[in-house]
Amino acid sequence: xxxxxxxxxxxxxxxxxxxxxxxxxxxxxxxxxxxxxxxxxxxxxxxxxxxxxxxxxxxxxxxxxxxxxxxxxxxxxxxxxxxxxxxxxxxxxxxxxxxxxxxxxxxxxxxxxx
Amino acid sequence: xxxxxxxxxxxxxxxxxxxxxxxxxxxxxxxxxxxxxxxxxxxxxxxxxxxxxxxxxxxxxxxxxxxxxxxxxxxxxxxxxxxxxxxxxxxxxxxxxxxxxxxxxxxxxxxxxx
Numbered sequence: 001x002x003x004x005x006x007x008x009x010x011x012x013x014x015x016x017x018x019x020x021x022x023x024x025x026x027x028x029x030x031x032x033x034x035x036x037x038x039x040x041x042x043x044x045x046x047x048x049x050x051x052x053x054x055x056x057x058x059x060x061x062x063x064x065x066x067x068x069x070x071x072x073x074x075x076x077x078x079x080x081x082x083x084x085x086x087x088x089x090x091x092x093x094x095x096x097x098x099x100x101x102x103x104x105x106x107x108x109x110x111x112x113x114x
Numbered sequence: 115x116x117x118x119x120x121x122x123x124x125x126x127x128x129x130x131x132x133x134x135x136x137x138x139x140x141x142x143x144x145x146x147x148x149x150x151x152x153x154x155x156x157x158x159x160x161x162x163x164x165x166x167x168x169x170x171x172x173x174x175x176x177x178x179x180x181x182x183x184x185x186x187x188x189x190x191x192x193x194x195x196x197x198x199x200x201x202x203x204x205x206x207x208x209x210x211x212x213x214x215x216x217x218x219x220x221x222x223x224x225x226x227x228x
């Protein structure tokens with residue numbers, strides 16, 4: 001079964017700072033990769049996803065993620081964060097074959113200070 | 115469209131009480147899931163269903179039951195609530211079993227067992 005690791009559970013940064021959240025997965029086969037965001041008091045929403053093709057994926061709100069197959073990684077980045085980016089961010093992996101289950105990482109709680 | 119609707123939003127239970135968390139969707143999605151979210155632990159899959167009349171266990175099914183009598187509804191039942199079931203519960207749906215399809219989440223039910 002696939003598993004997902006996210007490090008640095010709590011991240012605090014100032015507005016305009018750059019953000020990078022790491023995501024590593026363990027699975028030997030081909031995977032689909034997702035980043036979900038959960039704003040305070042809201043449900044999870046899809047931020048971006050990777051299935052195939054260009055490993056650099058652009059998402060909503062200026063976020064992007066890069067799939068590096070050799071490193072089993074799918075790190076999320078934003079060059080300049082805003083206060084409204086305060087949220088919890090989850091990386092998720094779905095194997096392309098086998099069970100149809102999303103495996104989630106433990107999440108990154110990001111707080112942006114105005 | 116309402117999407118995925120969960121009720122109630124909040125609930126406090128006493129140890130040993132029972133309750134049902136409701137999840138209903140109007141997207142005609144076949145796949146439905148129940149997750150629990152604990153701080154710093156990410157989302158863990160409790161049960162899932164690939165269609166009406168079919169349910170299966172996820173990672174953490176103990177203490178829970180589900181049913182899927184219709185496409186729209188996927189209630190989660192706690193028969194004897196325990197403090198370990200204090201968590202935020204999310205219902206999610208997917209259109210089909212393809213790993214490429216996006217999961218849509220409800221707004222969550224925050225349950226406290228005292």
